[in-house]
Structures are given as structure tokens and as C-alpha cells.
Amino acid sequence: MPVVEEEVDISSNGTLLTKSTADYEQTTQPAKNDGPLKKILHRFSKHSGILYYITGNFLHTCGIFSLKLISADMFDVIIIRFLLQTVVFGCFAMYKNYNLFGNKSQRSLISLMIFTGTTTHLSYLSAFYFLPLSDLNAIRYTNICFATVMAVFFLKEKFTKINALALLLAIVGLVLASRPNFLFESLSNAMKQQQINHTLNKTNITDISTSSESTAEKSNFYYFIGVGLALTCAVTKSAQMVTRKMLITTKLPHSVMNLQFTFFGLLAAISYSVIRRLIWKFEPYPIKVMMIAGTAIGCIQLISNTFFAKALKRENVQLISVLGSLEIVYAVVLQYIFF
Numbered sequence: 086m087p088v089v090e091e092e093v094d095i096s097s098n099g100t101l102l103t104k105s106t107a108d109y110e111q112t113t114q115p116a117k118n119d120g121p122l123k124k125i126l127h128r129f130s131k132h133s134g135i136l137y138y139i140t141g142n143f144l145h146t147c148g149i150f151s152l153k154l155i156s157a158d159m160f161d162v163i164i165i166r167f168l169l170q171t172v173v174f175g176c177f178a179m180y181k182n183y184n185l186f187g188n189k190s191q192r193s194l195i196s197l198m199i200f201t202g203t204t205t206h207l208s209y210l211s212a213f214y215f216l217p218l219s220d221l222n223a224i225r226y227t228n229i230c231f232a233t234v235m236a237v238f239f240l241k242e243k244f245t246k247i248n249a250l251a252l253l254l255a256i257v258g259l260v261l262a263s264r265p266n267f268l269f270e271s272l273s274n275a276m277k278q279q280q281i282n283h284t285l286n287k288t289n290i291t292d293i294s295t296s297s298e299s300t301a302e303k304s305n306f307y308y309f310i311g312v313g314l315a316l317t318c319a320v321t322k323s324a325q326m327v328t329r330k331m332l333i334t335t336k337l338p339h340s341v342m343n344l345q346f347t348f349f350g351l352l353a354a355i356s357y358s359v360i361r362r363l364i365w366k367f368e369p370y371p372i373k374v375m376m377i378a379g380t381a382i383g384c385i386q387l388i389s390n391t392f393f394a395k396a397l398k399r400e401n402v403q404l405i406s407v408l409g410s411l412e413i414v415y416a417v418v419l420q421y422i423f424f
Contacts, residue, residue: 134399138408141392146415148385152210154423157374159210160354160361165379167351170387174344183341194332195345201325202346203353208318215311222413224315229407231323236402239327326402339394 152159178185187195212221236242332342362368396405 134396137392138396141389144389166383169383170347198328201321205321212314228319235327
């Protein structure tokens, strides 16, 4: 799939823009005699980064959510996905004669981008094994806070009162929309326990309490593992976004960044898949499911990555982080439809 590369520039207020977008804004301002339809189209064009991100976010959510519907290990499926993306991005980068390793001044940022990107994706998928989707999304989107703070310190973006209000409302809305179990189930469990106390005798209560305590300790252990993975995903996701934004200012093409990320993601997924079979349980690879599902998800992710690249060039990190909260809405709707 072709990936559009555009040159970037810094506007007077410090916001990162593409030169093509900046020129477009200068040459295609709506005339005074333009009709309302043309003015609306001009306004949509001016905020095209928002539209790109919303669309890409929806496609990305559908691709990730579909992993829950496949009767195969998620890491086996993403091997094909990463392989497909690596081949596509690699062919495009070589066709454009891009430097696949970047120059010396970019190497440290590239290494950080690869590490944070790979860690983000793998920790997010790993958390699926331990957390309900609603809890995972609620914790993951604390990256709005981390991304805002990092953008202020490292990108020198201005933090306004509107950003603070949007940040607060986004966090509250995410928690309420996702209805995480750690907030809503505690009250329900307390009410159920009161009913049990009224209906069961003391001996039975003691037996049940002993059994339930051991079960709760075990479930809490796995739950906290999932929480740790989700928090890791949130922090590294924020660092990845800031690092990519910094690499854009050095004019490193997005196709090269995506190639580097998908290649190391492929190595990490293969390593985990092999180690899991050698240490825990050996099982044959579901080749047919891997090929069909991995190829479909890989194509979806290619499109969403292209849209994310365009959005990141046109909008600041704080706005993109807040828009990212829409993914939780998509996930809740998909979970309601399929489960």
C-alpha cells in the first residue's frame, strides 16, 4: 500500500505542520463570496489531521479487537501481520532510496522509538491475557496525562486551560464509559456478601471465606500483572508519540520509522512464540488461521498507520492524545456487539 511522505515545517506558534499543508492553507483560503458548502469543506480541510486520526483510530481498534475473536494465540497471528508490514514498508523505503538506518544524529531517537513502540504493542497484547478489555483501556489511556506532560517538556508545546479542562473531562469520561471492574465490581461484591451473611450459617461462611480468599489472592495476583503491563503500555505509548514527533522535525520519513518498528516487533513476536513452545507447551502453528487473520489485520494496520502518520504531521501531541480516547468508545461498542 502506498504511503504518502510529506515535508514538514514549524509554524510561528511552534506547531508542527507539513509544508504541503501550510502552502494549502495559504493558497486555498475561502473567498468572501464562497458558499456555505465550500466554507465547510475548507474548514474540514484545515482540520484534516483530526479526521485522519479518527478514521485511523477506528480501523486500528477493529484490527486489535478482532484478535479476541480468533481461535489462535494473539502473538502467533501478529507474526504474519508484522511480516506483511515489514515487507511493504521495506519495499517502499527502498523504492524511495531512503536511508533505512537514519543519520548519526537520529540514531539515539530511532533506538528509543523502536524500544517504546515494540514495548507498547507487546505489553498491550500481553495485558489482554490478564485484564478485561474495559479495565485495560481505562488504564492504558492514562497515556493522555503522560503524553501531555512529555509534550510540554520535550516539544515545548503550550499547555492551556482548555487543554487542562479537556484532559480532565477525557479522563473522567474514559473511566465512566469503560466501567472498569475495579470501580464497579467492589460495590456489587460488597452487596452480595451482605446477602450471603444473612442466608448462610457461620460454618458455611467460614468454609466459603477460606476458599474465596485463596481464589481472590490468585486472581488479584494476575490482575496486578495486567495492571502493570497496561501502565507500561501507557507510559511507552506516550514516549513513542513524542519521539516520533521529534523524528519528524529531523525529516525522517514515516515509512522508515514504521519499517524499523515492525521489523523489531516481528523479531520480538517470533522470539516469544518460540520460547513459549519450548518452555511452557509445544503446539503446532495454526498456519491457515495465521495467514488469513494476520494478512487481514496487517492490511488494516497499514491503512491506519498511514492515517496516523498524516495526523501526527498536522496536529500536536496533546490533541492527538485526547482524540485517542475515542478508541475506548469503539472498543466498548464492539465488545457490546460481539460479547
